[in-house]
Amino acid sequence: MTTTTTAHRRNTQLSDTACRAAKxxxxxxxxxxxxxxxxxxxPTGGKLWRWNYRYHDKxxxxxFGIYPDVxxxxxxxxxxxxxxxxxxxxxxxxxxxxxxxxxxxxxENSFERVARQWFDHWKPSKSPAHAGYVIRRLEADAFPLxxxxxxxxxxxxxxxxxxxxxxxxxxxxxxxxxxxxxxQVMRYSVAHDLAPRNTAADIKPADILPxxxxxxxxxxxxxxxxxxxxxxxxxxxxxxxxxxxxxxALTFVRTGELIGARWDEFDLDAARWTLPADRMKMRTPHxxxxxxxxxxxxxxxxxxxxxxxxxxxxxxDHRRPxxxxxxxxxxxxxxxxxxxTGHGFRGVASTLLHEQGWxxxxxxxxxxxxxxxxxSAAYNHALxxxxxxxxxxxxxxxxxxQRADNVVQxxxxx
Numbered sequence: 094m095t096t097t098t099t100a101h102r103r104n105t106q107l108s109d110t111a112c113r114a115a116k117x118x119x120x121x122x123x124x125x126x127x128x129x130x131x132x133x134x135x136p137t138g139g140k141l142w143r144w145n146y147r148y149h150d151k152x153x154x155x156x157f158g159i160y161p162d163v164x165x166x167x168x169x170x171x172x173x174x175x176x177x178x179x180x181x182x183x184x185x186x187x188x189x190x191x192x193x194x195x196x197x198x199x200x201e202n203s204f205e206r207v208a209r210q211w212f213d214h215w216k217p218s219k220s221p222a223h224a225g226y227v228i229r230r231l232e233a234d235a236f237p238l239x240x241x242x243x244x245x246x247x248x249x250x251x252x253x254x255x256x257x258x259x260x261x262x263x264x265x266x267x268x269x270x271x272x273x274x275x276x277q278v279m280r281y282s283v284a285h286d287l288a289p290r291n292t293a294a295d296i297k298p299a300d301i302l303p304x305x306x307x308x309x310x311x312x313x314x315x316x317x318x319x320x321x322x323x324x325x326x327x328x329x330x331x332x333x334x335x336x337x338x339x340x341x342a343l344t345f346v347r348t349g350e351l352i353g354a355r356w357d358e359f360d361l362d363a364a365r366w367t368l369p370a371d372r373m374k375m376r377t378p379h380x381x382x383x384x385x386x387x388x389x390x391x392x393x394x395x396x397x398x399x400x401x402x403x404x405x406x407x408x409x410d411h412r413r414p415x416x417x418x419x420x421x422x423x424x425x426x427x428x429x430x431x432x433x434t435g436h437g438f439r440g441v442a443s444t445l446l447h448e449q450g451w452x453x454x455x456x457x458x459x460x461x462x463x464x465x466x467x468x469s470a471a472y473n474h475a476l477x478x479x480x481x482x483x484x485x486x487x488x489x490x491x492x493x494x495q496r497a498d499n500v501v502q503x504x505x506x507x
Contacts, residue, residue, distance in 0.1 A: 107132065109165050132160060132173040142168040144175065148184045155186050177343065202287045204247060204278065205231075205240035211281040226448045227274055233450060234259050234271050244282040249295035252276075253386035260302050263457065264447040266315075266440075269298045286313075304506075312437030313429065315445055322496040324427045333415065334423045336394050337405050341420065341435055342488055343387040344443040345460065347374065352414040354404040356395075362390060379461045380475055382482035384489030442488065450475075450486050459484065 107126040115124055124132040133141040142157035152249045157163060157171040175185035208231055216224040238258065239251050252275050259268035277295045282288035313321055322342065328335045341351050350368055359366050366381040383391070392406050401411040408415075416422075420435040432485050439460055446456045455477050 107165065112140065112160050112165055113248070119313075126165070128172070128176065130157075130168060134167075141205060142172075144172055146175075146179055146185070148179065153184075153186060155189075166280075202244050202282070203241050204244050205236045207244050207282050207287055208235070208278045211278045213279065215277070229450055230267060230271050230448060231274060234267070235275060244279065244288040247279075247288075247292055249292045252293045253296055253301050256296075256298070256301055262447075262453045263462070264444070264453070265302060266444040267447050268302055270448075272296065272298055309433050311432055312440045313433050313447075315441060317442060318445075319495045321429065321433065328423060328495065330423055330426065330428060331408070331419075333394070333397055333405055333408075334419050336390055336397075338420055338423060338435075339413070340387060340390045340394070341438050342492060343384060344381050344392065344485075345382060345439045346379075347439070347461075348417060350379075351435070352417060352419070355402050356398070356404065357402065359383075359391070361388060361391065373461060380478060380481075381459075382478065383486040384486045386489035386493060387485075443444050445491070446484065446488065449487075452480070455480050455484055 105210070107124055111124065112132055115132065115134045117134060117136050119136060121133055121135050123143075124134065126132065129146070130142065130144050133142070133143050140160040142160060142163055143156070144155045146153055147153065153177060157168045157175075160168070162228055163171075175189075178185045178188050212224075212228055212231075216227075235255050238255050239247060242251065242336075252272060255275065256268045256272045259271055272293070274290065279288060279291040279293045283291050312387070325335060325338045325342070328338070337351060341348070344366070346368070350372060353372055354366070354368075358368060361383075364383040364385075366383055368379040368381070370377050391404075398404060398406065399411070402412055403411070405415045405419075407413040424435075425434050443460060447453065458476055459481050
């Protein structure tokens with residue numbers, strides 16, 4: 094009993110104080126700790142944690158780091174883990190090497206790296222415009238949050254956080270699409286043995302994102318926009334209604350704001366439409382920069398209005414605006430009943446402009462969504478006006494390309 098107690102004391106006598114106090118000598122020497130762990134003190138002053146063990150009749154020495162970077166408690170923890178592996182007939186050093194290799198492989202297979210591999214595999218069958226949308230969405234919204242995480246270790250909650258962050262800025266459709274694209278990347282990861290499972294599939298958009306109202310604000314998918322624009326151009330009803338739909342697509346103002354438009358609100362030389370506060374939902378002024386396409390539509394409208402102060406006057410009384418349902422009735426007659434409304438042009442524009450990387454604050458100001466108080470109203474309505482003008486010019490060119498079924502990028506101006 095006495096011999097055992099003495100040995101126990103000898104095996105547990107090492108402390109942080111003793112480790113710190115150990116001085117180098119002419120030759121290396123060991124300070125033993127419990128169960129075979131020891132601190133090797135080198136002539137140069139270095140102190141190394143070591144453990145000698147035998148595996149399949151071979152003598153081996155395992156290191157656990159340098160003191161004081163690895164303190165005594167951590168060295169004991171690593172030593173205990175190695176002893177458990179040895180007791181289970183595993184070589185601790187071989188297991189550590191395999192673990193390091195696995196971690197290195199996981200780091201190599203980060204979400205961004207695998208996503209770009211997937212993109213190169215996926216894009217050849219897609220149009221350049223669509224492929225560009227997808228990679229820009231990942232670069233803007235996914236890579237900053239999860240790009241460095243190994244695909245084998247990304248939890249479902251990470252994809253949730255990506256989608257919720259996008260949704261928080263009002264880009265609901267973008268959030269859904271990014272979540273869908275992340276799922277495609279993860280399926281690619283599973284197919285190529287880079288991840289054990291597709292954790293993005295654990296989340297459905299409906300689980301975390303609010304539903305869009307389809308009753309009041311029905312709108313076509315962005316893929317249907319080219320067909321819709323061509324249908325508007327071919328509309329054989331009233332010319333004034335066709336022009337109203339064309340101008341709404343180019344300016345994405347609210348229906349009431351459009352049909353109540355007056356010529357004295359327009360400065361065609363400055364390519365600007367200024368809506369007064371009493372005609373705005375937010376009760377503050379609103380400026381709409383006019384693209385060359387919008388100016389061309391206005392020139393056609395001018396030929397129809399005669400002496401009416403209104404752009405879109407009622408056929409029976411030129412002192413009154415056209416019916417609030419005129420645009421909706423025209424869309425219904427074109428085959429878009431229940432699928433598109435005048436308000437829907439705003440949602441389509443918001444989605445595509447966000448996808449193309451235009452700043453959220455510029456888009457929100459152009460949609461007149463920004464809440465404004467009386468003090469800031471006079472300032473905010475003209476905020477970012479040069480940038481918004483560039484955005485509206487790009488939007489007009491984009492719609493021309495969509496109408497002609499050509500690839501036109503909504504190029505963002507820095």
